Amino acid sequence: MLWIELLRWAHVIGATVLLGTGAGIAFFMVMAHRTKDAALIAHVAGTVVVADWIFTASAVVLQPITGLLLAKAIGWPLTQGWLMLSIGLYVLTGMFWLPVVWIQAQLRDLARAAAKSGEPLPPRYHKLYRIWFACGFPAFFAVLWIVWLMTARPSF
Structure with missing residues (x-):
């Protein structure tokens, strides 16, 4: 019985980390982007990339x-x-998360280059940011749905 409780705890902690890190990363990236400050965006995006690899x-x-x-x-x-359904939503989340991780690294690199050169953020940055932003919604709502499925365990 202790084994099951430890597994359940570890699984809930993992779900919490996925949901919390995803929400936190999205919040800080959006807030940094809104400043239009390439140096700040580069710093935040660099931290976000590290956080995604460590936690997510x-x-x-x-x-x-x-x-x-x-x-x-x-x-x-x-x-x-x-x-x-949970497994399917998990796969769907991954299909959005993998490109997002790559895009975050690109946003970081583009912002670093703009900050170093003193130029504004390039059009590619803005295009990638819009894709990153759009990918976040289905992934985030899929994780919310998974957490609900985990806790409610509805019968279909």
Whole structure:
């Protein structure tokens, strides 16, 4: 029983890290972008890239492991509707997160170059930022939905 409680705790912590880091990263990137200050954007984006690799990536790896172990320990078949939907939403989230990580690094590099040269942020920065911003919504709402599925475990 302790094993199940530890798995459940680890899984909830992972979900919290995914949701919290995603929301925090989005907030700080948006606030930095609004300043139009290339040096500030470069600094924040650099921190965001590191945070994504340390926190989000580790949670992304551990979530399916703790989830599968928890389901097996409790005896939940992975074919249950809420579990299948959660897994599908997790994959969908990943499909948006992977490009976002790359885009964040590009935004950082473009802002660094603009700050170093004293030039304004280039059009490519603005285009990538709009893509980054748009990708955040489906990923964030998918994670919210997954957390709801984890806690409610509705029967389909």
